[in-house]
Amino acid sequence: MYRQASDGEKNMRGYPRHDPDKCIGCGACSNVCPTDSITVRVSGDRIEWIHNVARCIRCCFCVDHCPTGALSVGEEYSMIADSIDKLYILHTIDVEKCPKCGRTMTYSVNVEKHVASRTEKASMSCERCKIESLLRVVEKVRRV
Amino acid sequence: MVIKILEECEVDPQNVSKIGPDTFLIDLDKRQLRDVIKCLVLDKGLHFSTCLGVDYSGLRQGSMALIYVVTRPSSKIIIRVTLNENESIPYVHDILPAAEWCELEAMDLLGLKTSLPVEDRFILHWGLPSKVQPLRKEFKHNTRLSNMVSCRVSKPEDFVEVDPHHPFFYEHEDFLIKAIGNRIVDVLYIGSYINRGIEKVGESRLKMEQVPFIAERICGICGFTHSTAYCQAVESALDIDVPERARFERTLMLELERLESHLLLLALIAYSVGLRDIFLGLLRSREIVMNACDILVGNRKMYGLNVIGGVRYGFETRQIRDVKELIKKLKTSLKILDALKESQELRKLKDVGVLPKESAHKLGAVGPVARASGIDYDVRRDLPYAAYEEVDFDVPIMDQGDTYSRIVIRCEEVIQSVRIIEQVLNRDVLTKGDLRTEYYPAPGKIGVGMTEAPRGENVHLVITGHDSRLYRWKVRAPTYANLAVLRAVLVGESPRDAPVIIASLDPCLSCTDRLVMVRRT
Incomplete structure (x- = not known):
């Protein structure tokens, strides 16, 4: 569907290429996009990464801001398509479940690959679990 | 002083x-x-x-x-x-x-x-x-006008034109030329058909750091000069020092852009006076410049290089070597400019569409149009920005102010641009050093950024606001100033010369109307 850069055009800055295996669904790309062509949203237990190629201006500012290297400068640049739906690129990524209560969280499963230390792993729990554990600490302090 | x-x-x-x-x-x-x-x-x-x-x-x-x-x-x-x-x-x-x-x-x-x-x-x-x-x-920037009071639908003494556009101009504009016999007596320009409020979008929806990419899309021919002028305006408002490497990279890309723009205009003028072979030759040399831009920044026209405080990526030795070879090739193919200058068809344009120096100053003409009328003003030399202080170049000035000198002055500027590009490509600083400086936004600061676009002085004025947004952003493209001279150059001439006289002003209407398309899905 999309035109690939030929050998003479290898430097071409096409629209960004997205790797769902590295994406953590943080939404930095959609925040910095000057034309709002990228949308990142949570629907159910999956994260949807949607790119509207027709609105993309190929500035690749999102590539500069991606924290995990999931975005890279692509070589495809033409957007000729026979229906408007083909202008949207949709990737879905599974959402991380809270290790304590099992509820869905707002970032993807890939975030574990980028977490290094034990303290960071321990802090990976959903908002409600965090509040509950905080309340327990407050309760303990009060009793003392 | x-x-x-x-x-x-x-x-x-x-x-x-x-x-x-x-x-x-x-x-x-x-x-x-x-x-x-x-x-x-x-x-x-x-x-x-x-x-x-x-x-x-x-x-x-x-x-x-x-x-x-x-x-x-x-x-x-x-x-x-x-x-x-x-x-x-x-x-x-x-x-x-x-x-x-x-x-x-x-x-x-x-x-x-x-x-x-x-x-x-x-x-x-x-x-x-x-x-x-x-x-x-x-x-609000997203106000829907259909929800407001219904628009007036007719204006009493209006008339409808079915074909307002001359085949020579491909953009959205309307030149109403009034003539008696073979002499133009009055001319009226109607524009801003494509004004979509880029300034409002920049002030309300975008953050300061996103605006350079939108500013670059104001114009399809001289976009980089707009994003540079915007970045300079913010840099002067927030007092940011740009690293030397970034300044040289900007200079290189600005001059490549000037070559692109001038070669396109000269080709179109050659086409309009009937010199088809020179038209093809000039477009072929323009292609070399476009390829050089492609090698450097990965795109033929939209460079996407500028950010506030510097540039986004640096050039490598391999790229600089390839571009040097292309510039060598370009120099040989630019000999065709002499054939354009000497051609009989262009000499006919002497003393056609004369703009005297006094009216050029009063009407605020800028760029090659003003310099062809003897006004010695070039932003690159008089208000130096980027790395223009450190390179050596001449500013060609002519006194006649006619269509011929407006075209010839651009031929001279092409030669000077090649000279600047050669000097910049020989600097080592292009491949090593810092790319950008960090900055901290502050509200209520005023800054003016000026660049010499291919068509003349380009002014961006910004007032910074809260939340790292702009409070006010004003874009004054060079054609906005140059279109004011239309009446002065056209009145008294023959209507058949009007297209080439207007073309010698090099009007760029999307700059003037500040076009941009940002639509919510």
Whole structure:
């Protein structure tokens, strides 16, 4: 569907290429996009990464801001398509479940690959679990 | 030096404050404005750049302001007149025609009142209800006009034109040429068909760091100069030092862009006077420049290089080597310019569409149009930016002011651009060093950024706001100033020469109308 850069055009800055295996669904790309062509949203237990190629201006500012290297400068640049739906690129990524209560969280499963230390792993729990554990600490302090 | 000139024009030194290394801000009283502008521009010969209206209600207590920008070699002077809400505004366009468009635009977009009898719409569509004042802060950028009062549908004494566009011009404009016999007696330009309010979008929806990419898309031919001017405006407002490497990269890309733009115009002029072989030759040499841009930044036209405080990526030795070879090739293929200059068809354009020096100054002409009329003003030399201080180049000046010299002066500028590019490519700093400086946004700062676009002086003025957003952003493209000379160059000429005379001004209408498409899905 999309035109690939030929050998003479290898430097071409096409629209960004997205790797769902590295994406953590943080939404930095959609925040910095000057034309709002990228949308990142949570629907159910999956994260949807949607790119509207027709609105993309190929500035690749999102590539500069991606924290995990999931975005890279692509070589495809033409957007000729026979229906408007083909202008949207949709990737879905599974959402991380809270290790304590099992509820869905707002970032993807890939975030574990980028977490290094034990303290960071321990802090990976959903908002409600965090509040509950905080309340327990407050309760303990009060009793003392 | 500037202080002395201002004292001679009876400006109280207490109102003058230095807000940058070369920028002065003057707070003037409303009654004083006319005399000061008259003294500065008409008596002292300073260059009038632009003016704009600002709704200051978001930064201070509810007030409006008019801002005039006047430049002289090595300094920019910003004159600010603060007004109350319903006060009638001062104007200078009866003594200085260069200010006419920007003053009418300020009245139109902000709904300012004046004692002059003017039409209520200048750049917006005349059918819009009068309470639509887009640049006021209470007007939201995503307001749907269909929800407001229904638009007026007809204007009484209007006439409908079925084919307004001349086949030579491909853009959205309308030149109404009135002729008696074989002589043009009057000309009227109707534009702003494609104004979509880029300034409002930049002020409301975008963050400061996103604007360079949108600014680059104002123009399809000279976009990089717009993003550079915007970045320079913010850099001067927030006092950011740009690293040397970034300044040289900007210089290189700006000059490649000038080559692209001039070669396209010269090719089109050759086509319009009937020199098809030179047309093809010039477009072929333009292709070499486009390939050089592709090698350097990965795109033929939209470079996406500028960010506030520097550039995004650096060039490698491999890229510089390839571009050097292309420039060598370009130099041989540019010999065709001599054939264009010497051609009989172009010599016929001598003494056609003459623009005298005095009217060029009064009408505020800039760039090659002004330099062909003997005005010695080039932003690259007089208000140096990027790395132009460190390279060696000449500014070609001609005195005749006719169509022929406007074309020949661009041929000379192409040669000078190649000279600058060769000097920049030989610098080592292009491949090593810092790319950008970190910066911290602060509200309420004013900055002016100026570049010499291929068509002339390009002015961006920014006032920074809260939340790292812009409070006000004004774009004054060079064609906006140059179209004011239309009547001066066309009246008295033959209608069959009109296309080539207009083309010699190199009008770029999407710059003038500040086009951009940002639509929510």
